[in-house]
Amino acid sequence: MTAKSRLAPLKGSTIPRLELAGVLEAVRLDKLLQEELEMDLEESLYWTDSTIVLWYLQNTEKRFQTYVANRVAKILEHTTATQWSYVPTSENPRDDASRGMTAEDLVNDERWNKGPGFLYQDRSNWPRQPAFNCAKLEKMAKVKPSLVVYVINTEDYMGKLISYYSWHRIKKAVAWFLRLHQMLRKKSYQRGPLVADELRTAEEAIIRHAKKMLLDDKNTRLGILNPKKSASGLLLVGGRLTNSKHEDCTKHQLILPSEHLVSKFMVDDFHPRAGHAGVEYILADTRRRYWIFKGRKLVKKIVHQCITCRKLRGKAEVQQMASLPESRVTPFEPPFIRVGVDYFAPFMVKRALSQVKRYGCIFTCLSIRAVHIEVAHTLDTDSY
Structure with missing residues (x-):
């Protein structure tokens, strides 16, 4: 129905605490679904691959630190320890969100779209929670913190x-x-x-x-x-x-x-x-x-x-030249079918006892670049 993934805090935290935060996020997501769906849910089942978090939820003694105790209390306020089950890491679809995958893999991944395969089997075939050594963790929880200084080279x-x-x-x-x-x-x-x-x-x-x-x-x-x-x-x-x-x-x-x-x-x-x-x-x-x-x-x-x-x-960007017009790239046409015209000069020419201006009129073939020059006596249209 829905999924959510959040980033770990920048200040850093232990792996068990991050797993506990993820479990709390799952509980909040379940509460959101129950409020928004227009159908009654008979039962909610929760899965995690963290055996430490499962032990947190199954424990009944008060020996947790404030961070762990507050989040365990919020989780057990909405759920019970029997609703939580163990899923192996290899079959946990949550890793697809946290570790990332390509769009093609996301579309073709049946585990992400349909859930793990064991959900479609009888409950007797579901994964069982491995044995957890609680004695060692209890001993670690009761040890008082001490300062240890190592002098190294x-x-x-x-x-x-x-x-x-x-x-x-x-x-x-x-x-x-x-x-x-x-x-x-x-x-x-x-x-x-x-x-x-x-x-x-x-x-x-x-x-x-x-x-x-x-x-x-x-x-x-x-x-x-x-x-x-x-x-x-x-x-x-x-x-x-x-x-x-x-x-x-x-x-x-x-x-x-x-x-x-x-x-x-x-x-x-x-x-x-x-x-x-x-x-x-x-x-x-x-x-x-x-x-x-x-x-x-x-x-x-x-x-x-x-x-x-x-x-x-760095070098500055230069303007890109536009595409050549059709008249410049049309092949197999006789010369001067398409021309460009321009005037140049004037030149002073001696005529009788006086000097007059004469202009050059240059015709350029646009396809083969051939050039033809004529003399224009004046700049008016008749002379052109």
Whole structure:
């Protein structure tokens, strides 16, 4: 008769709670049908493939949290536990709505249009609810929540953080982790927002993680940069600018591999701040502090993929020419059957002791583009 599918909330929820919300939606849909249909329904049967939800409805003890308890109460207010049955996931037509299907499959799918095949059989052949281990769930419900802190190596979570965030957010996330690490080691609590020194330390930790790929790559030609190590163990560009009055980060940039996500995120961060400028400007901007191997190739790739840059540098649309008229495309006609006429000049021609104007009249065949020119003495009709 009807079906309804809703999206999961953005804040996230557990699978049992989402299943419980779906069951509540089924009850509301049944109430709507009973109010709107012009016939009396003898009985309503409900099906779900969640054994946890079935156990929620069959349980009689009060040990649920507020979220679960409120929804179980609403469901049992309109139904009874005996009205609920188990359907295997493979035979549940609800998945067609939640997982999606093409229009052709929707028309030809008998399970969606007619329901599961076991509904047309005797009730003794209907699926039976599998055994559910309630003891384990009861034990889990009675366990008091506790705080468990796992101290892990910095390198273990660094790769996961890099794949989730932008460059600025990576530094903030790593800085918070490093602060937590210091708190657990020193057993002291540091309050307040992050400071510049913490962000700088987090940046060095991220670049130190990227340095591993640089050293593992045997094809990287580090020798051409005459590298040297900084006080914190990072690789810097060498050169002859040691006595220059520029900043140290400009004279000796940090070396980064082009294939690492850190390099990509850095260029992604510099690119919009430079006003979506060209490749050379962005490359020069990044080299104030970082030297990325094959940096020009990386910058070109990011600029090419940028939607804003494509819009700014895209070619404007040009007007499409209309179709040629019939007179231009009619074949097998003698020349000058269909012509175009135009005047040009005038030319000054000497006549006796005076000069007079003469005009050129050009006739153009519209089919073969042949040209014939005549002299027109004046611009009036008789002369034409």
